[in-house]
Amino acid sequence: MGAQANDLIHQPLRLRLMAMLNALPSREKIEFTRLRALLEASDGNLGAHLGTLERAGYISVEKDFVERKPRTRVAITRPGRTAFEQHVAYLREILEAGAP
Amino acid sequence: MELSPEQAGSALRDIARAQRRLGIFSGYRYAAPHLWMWGLIWIAGYGATDLMPQVAGWIWLVLNVGGMAIGIAIGRHQMRTEARMRGEPDGDVTSMRMIGISVAIVIFIFATFDMLRPQTPAQFGAFPVLLMGLLYALAGLWAGLRWSIVGLVLSAVSMLGYHFIVQHYMLWLGAAGGGTLILSGFWMRVR
Numbered sequence: 001m002g003a004q005a006n007d008l009i010h011q012p013l014r015l016r017l018m019a020m021l022n023a024l025p026s027r028e029k030i031e032f033t034r035l036r037a038l039l040e041a042s043d044g045n046l047g048a049h050l051g052t053l054e055r056a057g058y059i060s061v062e063k064d065f066v067e068r069k070p071r072t073r074v075a076i077t078r079p080g081r082t083a084f085e086q087h088v089a090y091l092r093e094i095l096e097a098g099a100p
Numbered sequence: 101m102e103l104s105p106e107q108a109g110s111a112l113r114d115i116a117r118a119q120r121r122l123g124i125f126s127g128y129r130y131a132a133p134h135l136w137m138w139g140l141i142w143i144a145g146y147g148a149t150d151l152m153p154q155v156a157g158w159i160w161l162v163l164n165v166g167g168m169a170i171g172i173a174i175g176r177h178q179m180r181t182e183a184r185m186r187g188e189p190d191g192d193v194t195s196m197r198m199i200g201i202s203v204a205i206v207i208f209i210f211a212t213f214d215m216l217r218p219q220t221p222a223q224f225g226a227f228p229v230l231l232m233g234l235l236y237a238l239a240g241l242w243a244g245l246r247w248s249i250v251g252l253v254l255s256a257v258s259m260l261g262y263h264f265i266v267q268h269y270m271l272w273l274g275a276a277g278g279g280t281l282i283l284s285g286f287w288m289r290v291r
Contacts, residue, residue: 005101015111016118023119028182037291038121088115091108098105 003089008056010087013041014049018084021059021076029062029073050074058083124244128288133174135288139281141167146225146274153221168202205231222262222269229258229277250284 009018016039024030036046053059058080062073076084103111145163149156175198209228218224233255240248257280261272 005103007101010101010111012114016114019115019118020122023122025182034125034291038125039118088112091103091112094103094108095105095112098108 003093004086005090006083006087008052009058009084011049013039013045014053017046017049018053018058018076018080021074022081022084024076027075029075032072032074035074053080056080056083125291127243128246130175130178132285132288133178134171135281135285137170137174138167139278139283139285142229142278142281143274146270146278149221149225150268150270150274156221164206168199168206171202172199205235222266225270225273226258226262229254229273233258246284246288250280250287253280253284 009015017035020035020038021030032046032050036043039046041049050059050061054061058077060075060077062075064071064073141163145160148159152159209231212227213224218227233251233253235251236254237248237251240246240251254277257276258273261269261276265272
């Protein structure tokens with residue numbers, strides 16, 4: 001078994017969140033409000049998971065103002081892409097190992 | 101962390117579903133300005149057809165050519181905006197696929213009119229709305245359920261008016277058909 005599991009990414013909401021961020025083109029950011037709607041998560045729940053991923057260095061969170069309204073945007077980092085892809089490879093290995 | 105093959109498979113399916121959902125809702129967002137534009141074109145075109153049927157052909161030619169040009173410009177603007185967000189140079193932002201789709205639809209409509217020859221103005225008017233209804237309904241099978249719903253509504257609008265609003269059918273197509281496209285554009289932006 002070559003690939004590594006990633007417990008931090010494997011949490012259900014974080015897994016879907018990382019999946020979406022990984023699907024965006026390189027360096028593209030997505031707004032917090034849009035992410036929240038796509039994931040059907042609450043502000044607090046999503047905020048907590050974003051904090052966890054940011055502390056791990058897997059995502060970057062950028063805050064600014066647009067027409068005096070606060071805006072938060074999220075993007076996956078290079079280490080985050082690597083970690084996610086390694087976790088996906090791990091999942092595929094498990095699946096293939098268990099295939100008849 | 102020890103996972104069973106079933107758990108790994110479930111996680112991979114969750115990943116695929118999440119990415120598909122992102123793709124679908126991104127597609128909805130980009131479609132909105134196009135739907136607004138074509139809604140306005142239908143309102144103008146069908147309205148003008150009702151008021152000036154003798155020059156309807158020329159009116160639709162101008163509106164369709166203009167609509168395609170504006171649609172390409174909107175698409176280029178959207179792609180440029182995305183590229184800038186990523187800090188990339190603009191590059192080639194022309195969507196050949198969009199141009200190809202528009203041209204193919206126009207050719208199909210003209211070929212159908214030429215070979216099948218609708219007998220009444222109402223049939224001429226109904227056909228593009230029915231066609232777009234079909235295309236949207238089919239597109240929804242891949243691009244998201246909202247497209248299928250919009251397609252079904254357009255088809256219903258066309259058929260309902262054809263049978264029950266005969267005297268003002270062109271106005272109906274403009275208002276109800278064009279209005280459906282405009283409202284759909286707003287719906288596409290709802291998360």
